[in-house]
Amino acid sequence: MDVTHDSSRRRLLKWTGAGAALIAVSGAWLPNFGISTTLAADLGEGDVGILNYAYAFEQLEAAFYTQVIKTPYEGMSEAETSMLTDIRDHEVAHRDFLKKALAENAIPGLEVDFSSVDFAKRDSVLGTAKIFEDLGVSAYNGAGQLIENVDYLAAAGTIVSIEARHAAAIRDLLNMNSVAFAGDDVVDKNGLDVVNEPAAVLKAADPFIKTDVTAMSLV
Amino acid sequence: MSNLNQNLLADIDPEISDRLVANRRAFFKTSALKLGAMASAPVVLAMSAQNAFGAELPKDIVDVLVFALTLEHIEDAFYRTGLETHGLIPDKYVGIFNQIGKHEAAHVAFLTSALGSAAIKRPRLDLTAGGKFGDVLSNFDTYLTLSQTFEDLGVAAYKGQAGNLIANDGILTAALQIHSVEARHAAIVRKIGGKKPWDGAFDEPKTKQEVLDAAGPFLA
Numbered sequence: 001m002d003v004t005h006d007s008s009r010r011r012l013l014k015w016t017g018a019g020a021a022l023i024a025v026s027g028a029w030l031p032n033f034g035i036s037t038t039l040a041a042d043l044g045e046g047d048v049g050i051l052n053y054a055y056a057f058e059q060l061e062a063a064f065y066t067q068v069i070k071t072p073y074e075g076m077s078e079a080e081t082s083m084l085t086d087i088r089d090h091e092v093a094h095r096d097f098l099k100k101a102l103a104e105n106a107i108p109g110l111e112v113d114f115s116s117v118d119f120a121k122r123d124s125v126l127g128t129a130k131i132f133e134d135l136g137v138s139a140y141n142g143a144g145q146l147i148e149n150v151d152y153l154a155a156a157g158t159i160v161s162i163e164a165r166h167a168a169a170i171r172d173l174l175n176m177n178s179v180a181f182a183g184d185d186v187v188d189k190n191g192l193d194v195v196n197e198p199a200a201v202l203k204a205a206d207p208f209i210k211t212d213v214t215a216m217s218l219v
Numbered sequence: 220m221s222n223l224n225q226n227l228l229a230d231i232d233p234e235i236s237d238r239l240v241a242n243r244r245a246f247f248k249t250s251a252l253k254l255g256a257m258a259s260a261p262v263v264l265a266m267s268a269q270n271a272f273g274a275e276l277p278k279d280i281v282d283v284l285v286f287a288l289t290l291e292h293i294e295d296a297f298y299r300t301g302l303e304t305h306g307l308i309p310d311k312y313v314g315i316f317n318q319i320g321k322h323e324a325a326h327v328a329f330l331t332s333a334l335g336s337a338a339i340k341r342p343r344l345d346l347t348a349g350g351k352f353g354d355v356l357s358n359f360d361t362y363l364t365l366s367q368t369f370e371d372l373g374v375a376a377y378k379g380q381a382g383n384l385i386a387n388d389g390i391l392t393a394a395l396q397i398h399s400v401e402a403r404h405a406a407i408v409r410k411i412g413g414k415k416p417w418d419g420a421f422d423e424p425k426t427k428q429e430v431l432d433a434a435g436p437f438l439a
Contacts, residue, residue: 191325
């Protein structure tokens with residue numbers, strides 16, 4: 001497949017003929033595909049790469065909801081506080097679970113960038129939450145086929161449906177009692193949810209992550 | 220192939236069909252030759268789907284898809300019946316149940332297409348489970364309880380089967396895409412019932428036998 005070089009964001013997305021993804025986000029186009037900065041994390045190969053990919057995403061979500069609870073938006077109701085606290089606890093549990101599973105193969109903690117989020121405003125917080133949850137669902141849905149070990153596939157399965165429950169709950173908070181919980185924007189005419197490849201997910205998550213995350217050999 | 224089946228198959232998103240049918244191009248070529256210039260692309264695609272999904276799928280994958288289709292048939296019938304029963308679903312929730320019902324019908328059509336000749340028709344159902352839920356179509360609370368049961372069960376069932384689909388990337392991905400839609404359904408139905416949309420940070424799978432034990436009473 002083609003090399004896409006988005007010079008405005010200095011991104012490099014490259015695909016080999018075998019379907020292996022070489023992805024660099026959030027940093028300079030790295031010559032020789034090496035990592036040139038200390039603030040960098042390569043996800044690794046094979047199942048380790050996929051687990052690190054999930055771990056990176058859960059880190060992002062956990063950091064986000066931790067901030068949401070630490071600095072509640074104006075008018076956060078009791079029910080909303082309870083729900084968002086639950087979600088924070090879930091994302092922290094997912095993050096810690098993956099870190100433990102990866103052990104010495106885990107990437108370092110990522111530095112996040114939520115400067116685009118106004119944590120004082122409900123719409124900004126819930127709008128960002130919706131993006132993260134839908135993106136997380138699509139990421140796990142896309143990662144399933146890349147996983148080789150059946151136990152890891154099962155573990156990912158126990159997480160993805162929780163993300164989907166989060167997505168539905170957040171969407172309902174934004175648009176109460178509407179069809180938004182599983183709207184036509186995320187469920188197609190075959191009744192199938194969104195699926196995204198790692199390259200698309202990392203690109204979408206890029207604005208929220210300061211650390212260079214590279215997938216040098218995510219197959 | 221019946222007209223009905225043809226319509227269902229022609230309705231499949233071509234991109235999905237592409238992913239599910241690895242040898243579609245080769246098949247298209249031969250079939251197009253056999254059918255001549257009269258065959259439209261959707262018809263040929265439909266035929267390839269019928270063959271490649273049904274006849275050519277290994278038995279273990281067919282078994283999983285038939286199992287999934289059984290559950291989808293129960294859900295589809297459950298929402299169809301509920302939506303047809305005047306006064307059962309409060310007005311403010313009709314839109315939500317319409318949306319859920321639309322997805323379950325789509326899942327039935329999708330899996331039926333995927334299985335081709337191996338697909339099963341809707342089994343005979345008893346939504347009261349032998350009288351245990353006798354007021355399912357007159358008491359919204361009961362209806363909601365069963366809705367949650369079916370949705371949470373669906374999530375656990377697909378989750379439990381993912382490992383059995385690991386050899387087929389396209390079908391595994393499609394199953395995961397259904398799985399997360401069922402989880403969205405479960406969340407909203409639980410919320411309507413005044414419950415949390417989840418039970419904890421991890422959703423546990425169920426084995427085929429556990430699921431059949433739970434769903435069995437609804438099969439007449």
